[in-house]
Amino acid sequence: MDAVTTEIFSQVAPALPYVIGVYAVLWIGLMVYVGLTLSRVGKLEKQLALVEEAFAKRG
Amino acid sequence: MDRKKLTYWALGVGALLTTVGFLLAFLVASPTQMMRTTDSGKGAIIAGSYISHLIDYGQKIFFFHVPVAIASFLVFFFAAYFAVRFLMTRDRMYDTKARIAMEVTLIFTTLTMLTGDLWTRWAWGVWWTWEPRLTTYLIMLLLVIGYFVLRASVEDEEKRAVYAAAFSIIAFLDAPISFAITRIVPAGSEAHPVVIGVPGGLSGEQLAAFLLAMFGMLAFGYVIYQLRSREELAKERIEALKAALED
Numbered sequence: 001m002d003a004v005t006t007e008i009f010s011q012v013a014p015a016l017p018y019v020i021g022v023y024a025v026l027w028i029g030l031m032v033y034v035g036l037t038l039s040r041v042g043k044l045e046k047q048l049a050l051v052e053e054a055f056a057k058r059g
Numbered sequence: 060m061d062r063k064k065l066t067y068w069a070l071g072v073g074a075l076l077t078t079v080g081f082l083l084a085f086l087v088a089s090p091t092q093m094m095r096t097t098d099s100g101k102g103a104i105i106a107g108s109y110i111s112h113l114i115d116y117g118q119k120i121f122f123f124h125v126p127v128a129i130a131s132f133l134v135f136f137f138a139a140y141f142a143v144r145f146l147m148t149r150d151r152m153y154d155t156k157a158r159i160a161m162e163v164t165l166i167f168t169t170l171t172m173l174t175g176d177l178w179t180r181w182a183w184g185v186w187w188t189w190e191p192r193l194t195t196y197l198i199m200l201l202l203v204i205g206y207f208v209l210r211a212s213v214e215d216e217e218k219r220a221v222y223a224a225a226f227s228i229i230a231f232l233d234a235p236i237s238f239a240i241t242r243i244v245p246a247g248s249e250a251h252p253v254v255i256g257v258p259g260g261l262s263g264e265q266l267a268a269f270l271l272a273m274f275g276m277l278a279f280g281y282v283i284y285q286l287r288s289r290e291e292l293a294k295e296r297i298e299a300l301k302a303a304l305e306d
Binding site: 038 | 070081084120166174177282286287289294296297301303
């Protein structure tokens, strides 16, 4: 965007920070959900490895 | 490449593409094709230029809203596909796959409704209106929620799987209706915008930002589906092994 267009945007878009904020919150929310799911899966797979080990030992 | 590695790759690609899409949407993509008239209807001189329209930054939501909506339709399609496969084979694996795909559909449908509602408030000045796209999409959200209500209300596992599969296939019929409704119903004063597949809909940089965000979002859809599948598989295996150990 050129300087004039940027100036125009700053004059006519007072709610821009809110739009960016909402966009970012939803996007980050999705990333956090993926992160939490990844963490849960990691814990479960560790637990599964332990149970499998116990099962193998029992023979 | 095994599925686990592919999931991590998709996670990286999804994060990268949605981040680049986000930056492009706000820093590069021009909003000039989606302007709205000033509230007074009169122009003004700003920075030496005559302005007759307000720049509509609300449309920036588009770069998040549409990719998420497309992902919701696509994942819903896979849920219906797995439901069909279940009814054909009666293999419980397909029931689990369909349920997980419906969970992902619920996530994307909810995000679509939230972002769409924000745009509606910005562009039309109301939080809700019974416009055809909004109405059919709301029905889709309610059907997806209804799927989980149905599953929770049937105790017998076999019946639950059959009813849920039949319900999700019928519910999916709303997805193509919702997708095509803006092209079927004549546009009114508060019609949902149509920008894809119409002449002059998106400029080059807008299309680039949109495509990056869309492929990023589809990658996220794949990642969530795979992670939830692994979670369910691990849970089932742990329960089975625990039961075997107790015997």
